Amino acid sequence: MTDLVSAKERFALGQERRKQMRRMGHKAWNVKDRRENPLQLLDASTKGRVPALVALKNELMSASPFAYFRGAVPVMAYDFSLVGNTGICNQLCGDAHVRNLGAFAGPDGRLEFDINDFDETIVAPFEWDVKRMATSLVLAGRTAGAKNLQCRDAAAVFLARYRMMMASFARMPVLEVARYKVHRLGSVSPVAGIMQMAERATPMHTLLALTEVEGAAPTATKKGAKKTKKGAVVVRPERVFKTIPPNLTRVKGALAEQVVGSLAMYAESLQPQRKHFLEQYRPVDVAFKVVGTGSVGLRDYCIYMEGNGRKDPLFLQIKEEVASGYAPYVAGARGRKAKQHQGERVVRGEQAMQLQSDPFLGWTTMDGRDYLVRQLNDHKASIQLEDLKAAGLMEYAALCGELLARGHARAGDSAMISGYLGTSTRFDDAVGAFAEIYADQTEVDWKQLVRSLKKTRKPTAK
Known part of the structure; x- marks a missing residue:
């Protein structure tokens, strides 16, 4: 402790x-430096x-340049490796x-708004996130x-806020950094609508949206049986995934x-008190779910569970995690990949950066x-x-x-980053210029994907 740098x-x-x-060097990026084809990197x-879902992933990415950008982390990670970095x-x-900022329920049930997707989390130069x-x-x-000028101004506002x-x-x-909350969420007009949607997204809402009563009529079995006035034994049918x-x-x-069996290992990754709460739920049904854009094709299971009756549902998502798209370009990450549990990597990154995290956040292994x-x-x-x-x-x-500055400050060295950024707009101007250049290139790459999909689509029968 006495050796810590001030x-x-x-x-x-x-x-x-x-x-x-x-700092002005951050605007430098040239597509001519590429030695890899973006489509080959994505492939x-x-x-x-899951082979059957890879085509769906490509279709989702072809919807717009932004949709392409969401699924193209491997391309941007490669492009970052072609230019210098701060080493911070x-x-x-x-x-x-x-779209990777959003609302969710914290451990105390109150709504939080924060970064909420960490599949690609890794320790790497801070400016890559920025x-x-x-x-x-x-x-x-x-x-x-929005007009191009407004888009440039938005990037400038983001960068100035991050720096300040x-x-x-x-x-x-x-400890003030660790506890820092953003208290003006209600006054940010786009966020107010998000919080209203989140308020309505209750477990009961999910129950009605994703499940249905199995069978058209009750059947006579012992499980869940009760007697009618005439003495016949009937069963209230289970709800199952649609x-x-x-x-x-x-x-x-x-x-x-197998999916339900993976909960045993998962439970060991939880804190004891949260493991106790998990043990009070019983699994009812299992489904395979397609989620996101970049994650499409990875295995993703959902378990519907019940606690104190049918009005106490718990839905757990068991989502396959692979190495971060940045791992090939981060010193030492290749060596760690074989022994690092990728689910644990995501949990640790999320807990480091978020003010509050999902109380049931954990990891497991199957096959x-x-x-x-x-x-x-x-x-x-x-x-x-x-x-x-x-x-x-x-x-x-x-x-x-x-929020990005808060996450970086919680999990890293705010003093060192702030020292690098300084008080001028040099970093802001450079990254703003990069953002425009790279957005333009993303649109070019997106068009390349769209053209390739048109060539490979099978003609439909007339």
Whole structure:
């Protein structure tokens, strides 16, 4: 403890890193430096996924440049490796974009709004998150119909807010950083709507949306039996998952038993008090669910559970996790990949960056594959791109800057990052320029994907 470097010294170390990577140098990126084809990088990232769903992933990515961007982390990670970096490594979200912020229920039941997707989390240069979020604001704004000038301004607002909040965190007492809450959420117009949606996204709402009563009439068995006035023994039928192709499919037999069996290992990853609560729920049904954009093709199971009766549902999501798309470009990550549990990697990154995390966050393993476990749809909601216009885009951009800075400060070294950023707009201007250039390139890459899909589609019979 006596050997710890002071905040003032760490601030100075951050300033020294400008010699390694000039702040204005962050705008540098040239597509001519690429030696890999983006489509080949995307194809390589789908190895080991469910083959039938890879085509669906490509179709989802072809919907718009922003949709492509969501699923193209392996491409952006490669592109980051082609330019210099600060060497100031921090726990990253890894997939920082406007739709990976959202509302969810904290351990005390109150709604939180924070970064909420950490599949790509890794320790890497802090600016990779910043550049990805800035680019996402430009793309999201364009998708929503905002003018290019407004998109540039949104990126500038995000970057200024990130820099100023990081300076504030660098001066705060450590425990104040750990407890820092954003109290102005209700006044941010796009977020107000998100919180209202999240309020309605209760477990009972999920129960009605994803399940149905099995069979048209009760059947006579011992399980759940009760006597009618005439003495006949009937059963109130179970609720089971609906089949909603291709997004939701019931799982039965040995596979369902294996999924339920994975809860034993998962329970050991929980804190004792939360394990106790889990033990009071019984599994009822299992389904396979298609989720997200970048995650499509990975195995994702849901378990419907009941606690104190049918009005006490718990839905757990068991989501396959593979190595972060940044791992090939981070020193030491390749060596850790073989022994690191990828579900645990995601949990640790999420807990490091979030103020509050899902109380049922944990991990498990099935058939040698690593899985993250969390609640499904527990008061979850995120921004709709059509809400990101004009003033709403600017307000949301500022919030993105504050929340990303908070996550980085919680999990990393705010003094060193702040020392690097300084008080001028040099870093802001450079990353803003990069965001525009990279958004333009993303649109080019998206068109390449669309063209390739048109060539490979089979003609439909007349």
